[in-house]
Amino acid sequence: MISLKVDLAGVEMENPTMLASGIMGETGGSLLAMAKGGAGALVTKSIGSVPRQGHKNPTLVELEFGYMNAMGLPNPGIEAFGEEMFEASKAGIPIVGSVFGSSAEEFASLARRMQEYGAEAVELNLSCPHAKGYGMEMGIDPDVVANIIREVKKAVVVPVFAKLTPNTHRLIDVAKAAEEAGADAIVAINTLKAMRIDVDARMPVLSNRYGGLSGPAVRGVGVRCVYELYEALKIPVIGVGGIEDWRSALEYMMAGAVAVQIGSGVGRVGPQVFGDVCSGISAYMADNGFRDITQLVGVAHD
Amino acid sequence: MTERFMVTQAPVLIDSRTEEADGVVTLRFDWDAPASPGQFIMVWMPGVDEVPMSLSYLGDHKGITVKNVGEATKALTSLQVGDRIIVRGPYGRGYHVPKGKILAVGGGTGMASLLPAMERITATSVDTAIGARTEKELLFEERSKKTSSNVRVSTDDGSKGFHGNAVQLAKEMMSATKYDMVLGCGPEKMLFFLHKLCLENGIPCQMSLERYMKCGGGLCGSCAIDGKRVCREGPVFTGEELKDMKEFGRQRRDECGGRLRL
Structure with a gap:
């Protein structure tokens, strides 16, 4: 019997695939649809204190090997999101509440609300590259990150995941600071800050000018980051960036990820991507004599 | 792959x-x-x-x-x-252009989406009901006549054709002719009652829906209706799919993803 079961910092998952934040996570119904696609856990859209429209269109550029987006953190606000969490809970799999704030106190109060709504863990968005005053602007400073984690840890009992940006040479410093401050897991990576210029319009396509690059185009960066984080940290790492089939998921797990998140793959492959990844991994394990998925975590290291 | x-x-x-x-x-x-x-x-x-x-x-x-x-x-x-x-x-997923006798029902600018489907069917097999608030807003009547041998018009104020809405007109047409499929596009309240009418008469249908949409590419979820992406699984949904939707005809979402009553 092959087991894909994963214990992620105390969150028990039937398989290691998770919906990444920002994709189909704004409504209860869309979260349920991703569960139906076979995800082992669901991360919500990043939710803030008040409703937010996000950036004006264009917010998306489609590329051959991925996407560039600058949604700008649209969300209905933490108050209204309770109804979505209630609906999503019918999926019967762990829901991870993603939140963003502009101060440690704001992160803490949002995390507390997510816990009240039934989130089995919270994920702190310390890495969005295209929203002024949020995300990456705070997430590249180890002291700021440590302070946020400490405040959130005081506010909740559920595990706290820190989602970090690759847009810094200090990723390891930030991750270590998060670990020392009490983070229960690190999520890496968020999108790479990027830009697309349309030569006919002679201007950046995204209304925000800057956006975040995702999809297979960034996978090599993500795998490298996870590999380095695995060597530097004791807490688990969750890998994300360009996963859309079982091979790319295993690549991250062999680099050291205990679980993987899929976002762009939902657009490029469809909601069934989670189930497809799991059946591919099971087949690989059967062919190669593995019984437990945890046997494969970090095997690419010496 | x-x-x-x-x-x-x-x-x-x-x-x-x-x-x-x-x-x-x-x-x-x-x-x-x-x-x-x-x-x-x-x-x-x-x-x-x-x-x-x-x-x-x-x-x-x-x-x-x-x-x-x-x-x-x-x-x-x-x-x-x-x-x-x-x-x-x-x-997105458009209309599955069917065989048999078709009734196309368009309200407002809905005919814009329906006409390319109608133009793939022979004129004798498609009847058309076009709804408008008033004659001045009536859309694509002439173009419809080239592709449909029976085009009827309804206006809310009675300034032209049938005095009433497109669903009432469709109901009258259904009592005269047996249709194998209804295609609909228009305001959601119209589609809601058209869908109901099709269910009552046992006629399969396909309807094109609209939601506030950001990315268009199946990622962000802003256009989700009951977890289905209007930009990918839709915009055209079958009557069977619509039957299972709690939000159809009742709820849409604002730019922030908040719930609004239709």
Whole structure:
């Protein structure tokens, strides 16, 4: 019997695939649809204190090997999101509440609300590259990150995941600071800050000018980051960036990820991507004599 | 291999502009991207906005039909021959063009999405019900007559044709003719009652829905209705799918993803 079961910092998952934040996570119904696609856990859209429209269109550029987006953190606000969490809970799999704030106190109060709504863990968005005053602007400073984690840890009992940006040479410093401050897991990576210029319009396509690059185009960066984080940290790492089939998921797990998140793959492959990844991994394990998925975590290291 | 939607983005030159009705303009342009009836494109006017628009003409000389209802559509309807827009797509699942006797029911600008489907069927096998608030807003009556041998019109104020709405007209047409399929596009309240009518009469149907839409590419979830993406699993849904939707005819979402009653 092959087991894909994963214990992620105390969150028990039937398989290691998770919906990444920002994709189909704004409504209860869309979260349920991703569960139906076979995800082992669901991360919500990043939710803030008040409703937010996000950036004006264009917010998306489609590329051959991925996407560039600058949604700008649209969300209905933490108050209204309770109804979505209630609906999503019918999926019967762990829901991870993603939140963003502009101060440690704001992160803490949002995390507390997510816990009240039934989130089995919270994920702190310390890495969005295209929203002024949020995300990456705070997430590249180890002291700021440590302070946020400490405040959130005081506010909740559920595990706290820190989602970090690759847009810094200090990723390891930030991750270590998060670990020392009490983070229960690190999520890496968020999108790479990027830009697309349309030569006919002679201007950046995204209304925000800057956006975040995702999809297979960034996978090599993500795998490298996870590999380095695995060597530097004791807490688990969750890998994300360009996963859309079982091979790319295993690549991250062999680099050291205990679980993987899929976002762009939902657009490029469809909601069934989670189930497809799991059946591919099971087949690989059967062919190669593995019984437990945890046997494969970090095997690419010496 | 993963299944991918092949999407192209291209600058196109507007080579014709037609005023179809009060505040409604059709823009045509050469663009050879493959498209099927009921699909939509994202139209970018650099410096203004990017919005989803149904294709009202397919083939290499495509078209969109725009009603001036807000900032972006005002800019679109102001475009002139020789102006450029940048389009991406086509996106979504359109109509499955069926065999048998069809009734097409379009309200408001709904005919824009329906006509490319009707034009794939022989004229004798499609009847048409076009609804408008008043005669001046009536859209595509002449074009419909070229592709449908029986075109009826309803106006809310009785200024032309049947005095009433498109669903009441469709009900009258259903009592005279046995249809194998109903295709509908228009305001959601109209579609809600049209769907109900089809269920009561046991006629399969397909309806094209609209939701506030950001990315258009199946990622962000802003256009989700009961967890289905209007931009990917839709915009056209079957009567069976609509039957299972709690939000159809009842709820839409604002720009922040908050719930609004329809």
